[in-house]
Amino acid sequence: MLKTHTIALDPNNVQATQFAQHCGYARVAYNHGLADFKTGLDEGVWHSHIALCRRFNAIKHDTYDWCGDMSQNASKHAIYTNLNDAVSRWKSGQNRFPRFKKKSHSKSYQADSGRGTISVVGKRIKLPKIGWVRMFQTLRYLGTICKVVISKQGHRWFASILVDTFADEPIPDPRGKPIVGVDVGIKHLAVTSERQYFENPKALRRHERKLKRLQRQFSRKVKGSRNWYKLKDKIAKLHYRITCIRNDAHHKATTAIVKGASRIGIESLNVAGMIKNHKLAKALADASLSTFLEMLKYKSERTDVKVVEADRFYPSSKTCSACGVVDSDLSLSDRTYHCRACGHIQDRDLNAAINLRTVAEGHSETENACGDSVRPQQLRRESSNQEDSTVIGEQLLLFSLS
Numbered sequence: 230m231l232k233t234h235t236i237a238l239d240p241n242n243v244q245a246t247q248f249a250q251h252c253g254y255a256r257v258a259y260n261h262g263l264a265d266f267k268t269g270l271d272e273g274v275w276h277s278h279i280a281l282c283r284r285f286n287a288i289k290h291d292t293y294d295w296c297g298d299m300s301q302n303a304s305k306h307a308i309y310t311n312l313n314d315a316v317s318r319w320k321s322g323q324n325r326f327p328r329f330k331k332k333s334h335s336k337s338y339q340a341d342s343g344r345g346t347i348s349v350v351g352k353r354i355k356l357p358k359i360g361w362v363r364m365f366q367t368l369r370y371l372g373t374i375c376k377v378v379i380s381k382q383g384h385r386w387f388a389s390i391l392v393d394t395f396a397d398e399p400i401p402d403p404r405g406k407p408i409v410g411v412d413v414g415i416k417h418l419a420v421t422s423e424r425q426y427f428e429n430p431k432a433l434r435r436h437e438r439k440l441k442r443l444q445r446q447f448s449r450k451v452k453g454s455r456n457w458y459k460l461k462d463k464i465a466k467l468h469y470r471i472t473c474i475r476n477d478a479h480h481k482a483t484t485a486i487v488k489g490a491s492r493i494g495i496e497s498l499n500v501a502g503m504i505k506n507h508k509l510a511k512a513l514a515d516a517s518l519s520t521f522l523e524m525l526k527y528k529s530e531r532t533d534v535k536v537v538e539a540d541r542f543y544p545s546s547k548t549c550s551a552c553g554v555v556d557s558d559l560s561l562s563d564r565t566y567h568c569r570a571c572g573h574i575q576d577r578d579l580n581a582a583i584n585l586r587t588v589a590e591g592h593s594e595t596e597n598a599c600g601d602s603v604r605p606q607q608l609r610r611e612s613s614n615q616e617d618s619t620v621i622g623e624q625l626l627l628f629s630l631s
């Protein structure tokens with residue numbers, strides 16, 4: 230089984246510079262290959278990635294005389310893997326024609342030269358031309374290292390290590406654990422029918438003022454000056470921090486939910502549709518609920534826990550979890566659900582989570598892990614955007630009041 234572990238690196242100054250140089254080399258090679266491919270197309274010749282690699286290798290020492298100090302894996306993968314992928318996606322109609330990579334483009338390069346060519350010992354990794362680099366963690370998986378990608382996020386360098394694991398770890402048996410409904414939202418990131426409440430860290434909101442201040446300062450600096458670069462790094466660092474806070478909350482919540490469930494019921498949100506509403510966009514993007522649900526799905530899949538998505542029209546918030554009556558007049562400012570039919574009183578999010586659990590309970594064993602058969606038609610989804618927006622809109626209002 231192939232598994233990836235991304236580990237933060239702790240390079241010294243020389244190594245950090247070498248990383249940046251290798252990323253630059255990968256970019257130059259990619260752009261050269263793309264230009265070559267384009268010229269070929271104009272002349273009516275289709276250069277394969279193998280040909281592009283060969284053509285690049287033939288001229289590289291003359292055109293880019295500095296490339297001798299670099300690991301040639303960087304340029305090879307840039308053309309052989311990345312450019313080839315981009316071209317095949319364009320060819321199959323999946324993507325637009327590949328574009329040239331800018332200097333400001335996210336920095337990364339692939340360091341290995343095939344399976345088992347990179348060694349990791351304890352908290353160190355040996356990279357071609359660079360040597361042993363310290364890592365902040367040991368590699369989580371035992372097996373053959375297939376691929377290593379070095380990349381930069383904010384101020385930090387990372388190694389994404391793809392491992393072909395020797396033996397699959399035994400999956401804990403989910404049977405005997407309860408069926409759990411999960412209601413996601415802006416106020417709480419998630420509420421489960423087991424009465425677990427996961428706070429939304431509101432990472433962006435917490436750092437919004439600081440970010441704005443930095444961005445204002447940044448706009449006043451002379452482009453390309455030393456202070457301009459300093460602030461640019463500061464902003465990148467803050468963005469990275471915001472992402473980390475959000476990811477941390479997502480990982481902790483999803484792991485806890487998946488560990489304690491035999492089956493999970495979730496709602497199907499059209500977040501992409503809702504985000505078009507500018508008033509909600511920021512809070513929704515800050516919570517990144519779709520990422521949360523995706524994370525929940527892939528973690529469930531790994532541990533054999535089924536995920537059942539409710540129909541988009543299923544009124545999980547408006548249904549009484551005790552008697553099943555739908556209260557369409559339910560005001561969204563009510564944080565508590567009060568059933569007019571049976572008098573049932575419950576926290577609004579918990580009520581929704583219990584309804585989603587009921588959806589998961591009614592789902593037959595034979596359907597697949599993602600619960601494809603209970604998903605509504607694509608066409609029907611579009612029409613419900615409006616309703617979803619209002620629901621989240623009022624939730625947002627509450628959120629900004631709280």
Ligand SMILES: [Zn+2]
Pocket residue numbers: 549550551552553554568569570571572573
């Ligand atoms: Zn009721």
